[in-house]
Amino acid sequence: MQKRGWNTLGLVAVTTVVGTLADHLLSSDIPILNSQTKVSWHPGFDLSVVRFSMNLQFAINWGTLVGLVIGLLLARRAK
Secondary structure, eight states: OOHHHHHHHHHHHHHHHHHHHHHHHHTTTOGGGGOEEEEEEOOEEEOSSOEEEOOEEEEEEHHHHHHHHHHHHHHHHHO
């Protein structure tokens, strides 16, 4: 990935996290923000000698989606 790609990825990651945090802070005041979807993935293997397991979980809410869109718009405008 080129430098511009890393900048876009970083900007989108930051705005997504900020959107998620804003959603958590505002969810007590705005009831529609209480909805959340969780996506889980549990890759792993066991070879009797080596065992590997990992648990990845993504929680997506309205703030996450708004942050993602804002990050993509900002990155597009910065080009």
